[in-house]
Amino acid sequence: MNRRPICILFFILLISAGARGQEKISLNGYISDMQTAYHVPNQWLWENSLQNRFKLMIYPTDWLSGSLQFRSRIISGNTIAKIPGYTEGLAGDPGWMDLTWMYDGNLGDNAGYVLASTMDRLWLQASFGNLEIKAGRQRINWGQTFVWNPNDIFNSYSYFEVDYPERPGSDALRLSYYTGNASSIELATKIDSANRVTAAGYFRFNTLAFDIQLLGGIYQEEDLVLGAGWSGNIGSSAFRGEMSYFRDLKQFKDTTGYLMSSVGFDYTFSNSLMIQIEGLYSAFAKDLDIYSFLQFYSGSLDVKNLGFTEWSFFGNISYPLTPLINGGFATIWYPRWKGVYLGPSFDLSINSNFDLSLILQYFSAEFEDPSGHKNREKNTFGFLRLKWSF
Amino acid sequence: MKTRTKLLTMFLLSGITFPVLGQDLSPKEIVHKADEKFNGEKTSTSIMAMTIVRPTWERTIEFKNWTSGREYALTLITAPAKDKGQSFLKRQNEMWSWNPTISRLIKLPPSMMSQGWMGSDYTNDDILKESSVVNDYTHQIVGEEEVDGRMCYKIKLVAKEDAAVIWGHQIRWIDKKDFLFLKSELYDEDGYLVRTETGSEIKTMDGRLIPTRIEMIPAEEEGQMTIIEIKENHFNAPIKESFFSQQNMKRIR
Numbered sequence: 149m150n151r152r153p154i155c156i157l158f159f160i161l162l163i164s165a166g167a168r169g170q171e172k173i174s175l176n177g178y179i180s181d182m183q184t185a186y187h188v189p190n191q192w193l194w195e196n197s198l199q200n201r202f203k204l205m206i207y208p209t210d211w212l213s214g215s216l217q218f219r220s221r222i223i224s225g226n227t228i229a230k231i232p233g234y235t236e237g238l239a240g241d242p243g244w245m246d247l248t249w250m251y252d253g254n255l256g257d258n259a260g261y262v263l264a265s266t267m268d269r270l271w272l273q274a275s276f277g278n279l280e281i282k283a284g285r286q287r288i289n290w291g292q293t294f295v296w297n298p299n300d301i302f303n304s305y306s307y308f309e310v311d312y313p314e315r316p317g318s319d320a321l322r323l324s325y326y327t328g329n330a331s332s333i334e335l336a337t338k339i340d341s342a343n344r345v346t347a348a349g350y351f352r353f354n355t356l357a358f359d360i361q362l363l364g365g366i367y368q369e370e371d372l373v374l375g376a377g378w379s380g381n382i383g384s385s386a387f388r389g390e391m392s393y394f395r396d397l398k399q400f401k402d403t404t405g406y407l408m409s410s411v412g413f414d415y416t417f418s419n420s421l422m423i424q425i426e427g428l429y430s431a432f433a434k435d436l437d438i439y440s441f442l443q444f445y446s447g448s449l450d451v452k453n454l455g456f457t458e459w460s461f462f463g464n465i466s467y468p469l470t471p472l473i474n475g476g477f478a479t480i481w482y483p484r485w486k487g488v489y490l491g492p493s494f495d496l497s498i499n500s501n502f503d504l505s506l507i508l509q510y511f512s513a514e515f516e517d518p519s520g521h522k523n524r525e526k527n528t529f530g531f532l533r534l535k536w537s538f
Numbered sequence: 539m540k541t542r543t544k545l546l547t548m549f550l551l552s553g554i555t556f557p558v559l560g561q562d563l564s565p566k567e568i569v570h571k572a573d574e575k576f577n578g579e580k581t582s583t584s585i586m587a588m589t590i591v592r593p594t595w596e597r598t599i600e601f602k603n604w605t606s607g608r609e610y611a612l613t614l615i616t617a618p619a620k621d622k623g624q625s626f627l628k629r630q631n632e633m634w635s636w637n638p639t640i641s642r643l644i645k646l647p648p649s650m651m652s653q654g655w656m657g658s659d660y661t662n663d664d665i666l667k668e669s670s671v672v673n674d675y676t677h678q679i680v681g682e683e684e685v686d687g688r689m690c691y692k693i694k695l696v697a698k699e700d701a702a703v704i705w706g707h708q709i710r711w712i713d714k715k716d717f718l719f720l721k722s723e724l725y726d727e728d729g730y731l732v733r734t735e736t737g738s739e740i741k742t743m744d745g746r747l748i749p750t751r752i753e754m755i756p757a758e759e760e761g762q763m764t765i766i767e768i769k770e771n772h773f774n775a776p777i778k779e780s781f782f783s784q785q786n787m788k789r790i791r
Contacts, residue, residue, distance in 0.1 A: 176619055207791065275789065289641040313640055329629060329783040357632055359645050379645035386647035416649045472595065500597055500618040537620035 172208060177201040177217075180535035182311055186227070187528040188442065195225030197311065203269075211276060217269035219314070224261040228252075238264040243285060244319040244339040245270075268317045278326040285317040288336050290350060290363065291390070292377040295462045295480075296428040296454045298392035298408040299377045301346060301367055302338055304451040306444065310507050310531050318346075330354035344368040357381065367451070371396055372405075385415035394432075394452065406431040408455065412462075419467075426462040430455025433484075439518075441487075441511045441527055457484040472497045487513025501538065507531040565677035565693050569710065572717040573671055576748055578773040581606045585770040590658045593761035599658070602790075608670055610782035614790050625787045636787040643784060659733065659754050659764040661704070674701035675708070685711045685720040686738065697727075705732070716740075716747050731757040743771040 179200050186193040202218040228234050235257070239250035247267035252259040271284030291297035295307050305315045320338035327333060331354055337347035348365025358380030367373040377390035389412065395405035412426030433455045438444070444456055461483075466476040473496050480489040493507040509529040516522050563571070582605045589598045600617040611628040615621045623638040633646040655661060675695035683692050690711040697703045706727035711720050722735040733756045737749030752766040 176622060178620070278785065280785075287641040291642065315640070326783065326785040329780060329785075330632070330634075332784070354632070381647045384647060384649040386645065386649075388645075414647065416647070471590065471592065471597075497597070499595075501620065503620070537618065 172206060174205045175203070176205075176538060177203045178535050178537040180311070180533055182531055182533040184225075184532075185530045189525060189527070191230070193225070193227050193230055195223060195227045198222045199311065201314070212272065212274055214272040215269050216267065217314070218265060219268050219312070220263070220265040222261055222263055228259055228262060229257045235259065235262055238262055240341070241266065242316055242341055244341060244343070245285065246341075247285065266316070268314065270317075280322075280324040280326075282322045282324070283320075285319050286322065287315060287317050288320060288322060288338070290361065290377070292359070292361070292379045292388045293390055293410045293412045293426055294388075294414070294424060295412070295426045296410040296460070297390060298410055298428075298430075298451065298454065299361065299363060299375045299390040301348060301363075301365070301373060301375070301392070301451050302336065304449040304454060306449055308445055308509060310505075310509075311533065328353070330359065340368070344370075348373065366397070367394060370398070372400075382413075385413050388412050388414075392451070406452070408432065408452070422464075422466045424462070424464040424466075428455050428460045428462075430458060430460075433458045439515050440525060441513060457482045457487070459483055482513060485513035485515065487511070501536055503535045503537070505531070505533045505535070507533075565679045565691070566672065568679075568691055568712055568717065569675075569677055569693060569695065570672045572710075572712045572719050575717050575746065576719060577605065580774045581777045583770075583772040583775055583777070584768055587767045587769060588658055588660070589765045589767070591761075591763045591765065604777060604781065606777055606779065606782065610779060612782050612786065612790065625790060627782060627784065627787045629782055634784065634787065636784075638788070643787070659756055659762070660766075671695060671708070671710075674698055674703045680709070682714070683711060685713075685736075688713045688715070688718075688720060690714060690720055718747065718749055720749065733757055743768065744773050746771075746773055 177200065179198075182197045182199065184195045184197070186195075198221065200218070200220045202220070204216045206214045208214075223238070235250065235252045239248060241248035247270065249263075249265045251263040267285065269285055269287070271282055271286040273280060273282040275281075288302040289300060290302070291300040297304070302318045302320065303315050305312075318338040319340070320336055322334060322336040324332055324334045332352050334350040334352075335348075336350070337345060339345050346365065346367050346369075348363055348367075350361060350363040352359065352361040354360070358378055361375075361377045363373070363375040363377075365373055371394040373392055373394050375390065375392035377388075379386065379388045381387055389410060391407065391409035393405055393407050396403050408428070408430045410426055410428045412424060414422065414424040416422045430452075432452045436453065436456065438456055444453060459482075461481045462478070464476060464478040466474065469475050473494060476491075476493045476495075478489075478491040478493070482488070488511070490510040491508065493505065496504045498504055507530070509527075509531075511527045512524065514522050514524050582603070584603045585600075586603060587598055587600045589596055598617070599615060599621065602614045602616060604612045609630050611626075613626040615624045625636045627634045627636070631648075633650065635644050635646055636642070637644070675697055678694045678696075679691055680694045681692040683690055690713055693710050693712060695708040695710060697706055704726075705724045706729060707725050709723040709725075711722070712718065713720055718737060718740065719735075720737050723731055724733050724735070726732050733754055735755075736753045737751070738753070739749060739751040740747055741750045743750065748768070748771065750768040750771075752768075754764045754766070756762055
């Protein structure tokens, strides 16, 4: 089914509604160029990605707002030829509406470059006092912790993706009712490209200086999901956590369900040095058959696959070396794999609108192949990005 | 008749105001008056630009700020482009940030309070007005001095022992006629000067005379300062407490 006509109609509505006054529109975004080098077992891969993000916001009336956002990339490099199914991956849209365009000149793996464009936000929001109704492609972010978000059942995405902070949107309908200054109730439902529906209710409130949230619903028509999350502090450090329980609806009586939980602390010293730690437990990881890091390295994730091993532990330090240069060092420990991820990064502010980032990612872990043979896999990725925000 | 009412009103108003302007003001009352004059007795709505000046570079951040007393504050970044739309909410002792790029509401821990706000020499505490120059300090007039041709009270503020403030003591120069903070020196708990603030470009905003340019100069850092320029300021507009909400953090423009 081609859903493009729906979105184009929506687009025309947006533009015509927004075109009435200059101050009722805002246009922002960025253009970035990122050079990537991957050293994976036995080979080097490289890629250049010239990216444009285009973010249109419209405010036709006090109660109505809307957004249209594009992510467009021109990708070149030997990744196109060497990674099987690379161009098809770029052409697929995870949402119910097909708002992704890809051009490779019908050359597939032989293409020298690929154009890929996705409309990853396309929503209208109506607000009536404390009630908000938001329809269309949007991001629903129920996360509380920083690395793994078992409560974020609408938009799970790889932590390792460095060039897509916005993350894809969900084709969803969301009702929010703000019951207080720091509390709300939400009902949200989305449908994905495989026509699977996720629907959930969410209640957020603030008590004893803690933000607490409870959620429950149906995940991808497969599981019952119940979750809870919190953000608060112990002493002056932040204490955050999330837990979700999934139970297969088809085998409800035969199974006990799966628990997933992340808990983390973060603390900022007076000299701006920030430290973060976070741990994840995932009962799903026991059933995962992983033989390489690259399986889950990038792209959209099923929330159930957040944890690659039963336990994962994260640590990060971040420090502004000068107010213009921020340095960070992240690490993840995967005990079952005797595995480690190391991620140093530097961000330099060249001027108000230009930023340069250097990010390295190193993975080393021991995997067992079907014959029981243990093999240590090492991968090193490097990213250099120049970004102009407008 | 109208003129008489006007005169009567003026008389009544001046009757209330003039005695307070007299010499018998306590140092605490002087600080209180200057604080209210600058921050608004009830609420304040302002548009500001903050420029971070370093020996080899400068960065400017523009933002809108809504405050109600010391308890409530909402700040929205309007420039530069990459930070636009980020907002900060303070309700009593709790603080949140909203980042529209990732659609994420983050509850900020108390340890963030002493951090430089957006990389400046101002802390979150300064921007979100956590501590009070009136209630968290004891006050003493230590002299009278001229600053930029205006005669000022020189007042020493010493932090109360139980107050959660980051300064040990402060010296403030407050204009005797118009109650303006024209100069402040902020000292740490060991008595070392940490920074000096000056107020200049005195203009009338919303019918009230205030310094519209604040320069904040750290003592130990050569060639370094943060400048706040107040572009618009409205005082005591009726802003309800419910304005300072998570819903508004996401909606405000």
